[in-house]
Amino acid sequence: MLFEYPSKEQWNSLAATFPVQRLQVRLGDFQIDYDPATAGPRELFVNIETTNWEMHLQSRISDVWKSYVMLLFYYEMGIPDEEWSIAGEDGGIKYFPHFEKRHYDIKHQFDFYTDVFYYKIFSAWDTVGQLLFLIYDLKRASNEKAGFASAVRELKDDHAALRESLASITNHPEFAKSRKFRNDITHNFLPNSLGSTVRMPKENMMTGGGANYTPSTEFKENVVNVLELFAETLESIKRQIRG
Numbered sequence: 001m002l003f004e005y006p007s008k009e010q011w012n013s014l015a016a017t018f019p020v021q022r023l024q025v026r027l028g029d030f031q032i033d034y035d036p037a038t039a040g041p042r043e044l045f046v047n048i049e050t051t052n053w054e055m056h057l058q059s060r061i062s063d064v065w066k067s068y069v070m071l072l073f074y075y076e077m078g079i080p081d082e083e084w085s086i087a088g089e090d091g092g093i094k095y096f097p098h099f100e101k102r103h104y105d106i107k108h109q110f111d112f113y114t115d116v117f118y119y120k121i122f123s124a125w126d127t128v129g130q131l132l133f134l135i136y137d138l139k140r141a142s143n144e145k146a147g148f149a150s151a152v153r154e155l156k157d158d159h160a161a162l163r164e165s166l167a168s169i170t171n172h173p174e175f176a177k178s179r180k181f182r183n184d185i186t187h188n189f190l191p192n193s194l195g196s197t198v199r200m201p202k203e204n205m206m207t208g209g210g211a212n213y214t215p216s217t218e219f220k221e222n223v224v225n226v227l228e229l230f231a232e233t234l235e236s237i238k239r240q241i242r243g
Contacts, residue, residue: 031241125230
């Protein structure tokens with residue numbers, strides 16, 4: 001199994017494409033102003049817990065950064081899967097017709113780091129959701145998780161500008177695509193591998209056909225777009241807090 005690690009020069013070149021400044025979180029970025037002299041238990045709790053969640057967010061963004069660099073590293077090694085299926089010479093379908101043995105190894109590593117990227121970026125988004133529930137004292141049902149999407153839904157009219165800004169992110173087509181990728185990676189056939197070739201359109205009927213597959217370039221482009229949306233998320237919240 002191929003495993004290569006970028007040289008220092010390669011790492012720096014790839015890392016330079018990551019929006020470091022826009023994704024930087026400092027302790028205190030999400031702190032709501034309060035007067036320590038008159039603060040009650042709630043204000044003190046929010047102050048301390050906000051710092052804890054900020055540190056978790058820093059860690060998760062660091063993991064996003066590492067997985068981003070590594071998936072780009074393997075992507076740039078070359079994965080010829082734009083044309084991933086053709087008619088076989090003897091009938092049927094031939095998959096990955098332009099692959100040599102090394103391409104399977106490259107793709108395996110690219111897929112691994114792509115999977116990690118989606119886990120980590122949505123973990124970071126849900127950490128932002130935890131911060132929103134905390135600093136704006138949002139309410140949720142007992143069985144509802146404090147995630148990013150649920151936090152956006154719960155923002156009230158006195159934070160309408162922030163709600164609209166964040167809703168534009170959750171409604172963005174690239175966000176929806178990334179969320180589907182993440183859900184399929186976790187629960188369904190992997191979208192970056194060949195899916196099932198059989199279907200059951202109705203009871204007592206089975207059909208066969210080609211597999212489903214998402215080419216590597218589509219993942220790479222979505223990753224870049226998703227980072228932009230995450231940067232917009234952080235910027236929108238910081239603007240709201242700083243007034």
